[in-house]
Amino acid sequence: MIHVMRIVMQPARRSEKDVNQHYQDTIVDPVVFDEHADLLDATTIDRLKQLFPDGHAQMWGVVPGKNDANLSRIKKMHPGDWVFFSGDKRIYFGGTIALKWRNKELATRLWGTDPAGSTWEYMYALSGTRGFDIPIEEIRTLLSWNPKRNIMGISVLHEGESDALQTLLTLDASAAALEPVDTAQEEAAVAAFDGELERTAQRAQRGEQSALKRRLLQGGTGQCALCGRALPGTFLIAAHIKKRAMCSDEEKRDLANIAMLACTFGCDAVYEHGYVCVGTDGAIQASSLAAEIPEVEAYIQQKLAGRTVTWWTPSREPYYQWHRIHTFKDVPPV
Structure with missing residues (x-):
C-alpha cells in the first residue's frame, strides 16, 4: 500500500545548551556508521548504508518518557513521514524519516542521558533535510490551533493537518525504508475491483x-x-x-x-x-x-x-x- 505522509512535530529548542549540542553533534555533523559499527546490529547498518551510500546520516532520537508516555506517539511515526524541529517559537529544520530503530547504547554514546537518566533511544535517521524559518504563529493560524498552543512534546499530526503543512511548505518525499509492496496482494485487489472506471469530478475552477x-x-x-x-x-x-x-x-x-x-x-x-x-x-x-x-x-x-x-x-x-x-x-x- 502507498504510504501516506504524516507530519511529526519534534520540539528541540536550540536556545537550550544541551539541545543545541545534540543538534551540532548529529545534525550539523552527521553520524558516520562505521565509527559506531560495534553498537549497530547488522540489519540496521545494512539498511542505513543502502539509504545513505556515503556512509553517514543525520540522526535524532526520542526518550521513552515518564512511564513510557511517548511510546504511543513513537509507534505512529513511520519511515516516509516528515519531521519538523521546532523551538523558540519557530520551525527551523525538517526532513524525511528514512529509518527508525531502537538503540539505547548508541543513543547514550551520541547524546548521553537526561537528568532522569533516560536517553533518546528511539532513534531515527533523516534524509532530504532543509532549513526553515516559519513562526509558530503562522502554523497555529494555518491549522486553526489555539493561539497559545505550543509544541511541548513529540506529536504526530492527523492527516488533515499534515496535508495542510505539506501544501504550505511543498514537502517532497525523500529516501525512506518503506515497507515492501506485496505485489500479489496488489494484483489481487486490482483484479477484484468492480467499481466505476470513470467518475464525474466536480472541482473549483481557477476563475482568474x-x-x-x-x-x-x-x-x-x-x-x-x-x-x-x-x-x-x-x-x-x-x-x-x-x-x-x-x-x-x-x-x-x-x-x-x-x-x-x-x-x-x-x-x-x-x-x-x-x-x-x-x-x-x-x-x-x-x-x-x-x-x-x-x-x-x-x-x-x-x-x-x-x-x-x-x-x-x-x-x-x-x-x-x-x-x-x-x-x-x-x-x-x-
Missing part, C-alpha cells in the same frame, strides 16, 4: 486563470521569466509567484503582480519545488540541495545560473519573499 494568462501572454508567444527563452504560449504557464493555495482572494486578484510566465521545459517545476528562488535584486538563487538530483542541478546550471529576472519589481517582491521563506529548499541552520 484565463484572464491572468491573457494578461501575461500578449500575442501567441511570450518569454519565460526565469530562463528568458521566447516560446509559443502552449509551452508557457501563468505560474503563481506565491503558491496560489496560500493566496488570499485579494492576492489572487492582483493580476499585475501575483504571477509570471514560466516554461514547461523545466523552469516551472524547479521553481515550484523550491530548487531555485528569486532574490531581492531579481537574481536567481539555486538551492544547494539541487546537487542531490544531478538532472535538476544540470538544468539549473545550463539554463538559470547567473541570470537576473527582469520580472522582479518592488510590487512583486512580497510574493517572491513568500516563496523564498516557504518553498525554497534552504540549507539547514548551523
Whole structure:
C-alpha cells in the first residue's frame, strides 16, 4: 500500500545548551556508521548504508518518557513521514524519516542521558533535510490551533493537518525504508475491483486563470521569466509567484503582480519545488540541495545560473519573499 505522509512535530529548542549540542553533534555533523559499527546490529547498518551510500546520516532520537508516555506517539511515526524541529517559537529544520530503530547504547554514546537518566533511544535517521524559518504563529493560524498552543512534546499530526503543512511548505518525499509492496496482494485487489472506471469530478475552477494568462501572454508567444527563452504560449504557464493555495482572494486578484510566465521545459517545476528562488535584486538563487538530483542541478546550471529576472519589481517582491521563506529548499541552520 502507498504510504501516506504524516507530519511529526519534534520540539528541540536550540536556545537550550544541551539541545543545541545534540543538534551540532548529529545534525550539523552527521553520524558516520562505521565509527559506531560495534553498537549497530547488522540489519540496521545494512539498511542505513543502502539509504545513505556515503556512509553517514543525520540522526535524532526520542526518550521513552515518564512511564513510557511517548511510546504511543513513537509507534505512529513511520519511515516516509516528515519531521519538523521546532523551538523558540519557530520551525527551523525538517526532513524525511528514512529509518527508525531502537538503540539505547548508541543513543547514550551520541547524546548521553537526561537528568532522569533516560536517553533518546528511539532513534531515527533523516534524509532530504532543509532549513526553515516559519513562526509558530503562522502554523497555529494555518491549522486553526489555539493561539497559545505550543509544541511541548513529540506529536504526530492527523492527516488533515499534515496535508495542510505539506501544501504550505511543498514537502517532497525523500529516501525512506518503506515497507515492501506485496505485489500479489496488489494484483489481487486490482483484479477484484468492480467499481466505476470513470467518475464525474466536480472541482473549483481557477476563475482568474484565463484572464491572468491573457494578461501575461500578449500575442501567441511570450518569454519565460526565469530562463528568458521566447516560446509559443502552449509551452508557457501563468505560474503563481506565491503558491496560489496560500493566496488570499485579494492576492489572487492582483493580476499585475501575483504571477509570471514560466516554461514547461523545466523552469516551472524547479521553481515550484523550491530548487531555485528569486532574490531581492531579481537574481536567481539555486538551492544547494539541487546537487542531490544531478538532472535538476544540470538544468539549473545550463539554463538559470547567473541570470537576473527582469520580472522582479518592488510590487512583486512580497510574493517572491513568500516563496523564498516557504518553498525554497534552504540549507539547514548551523
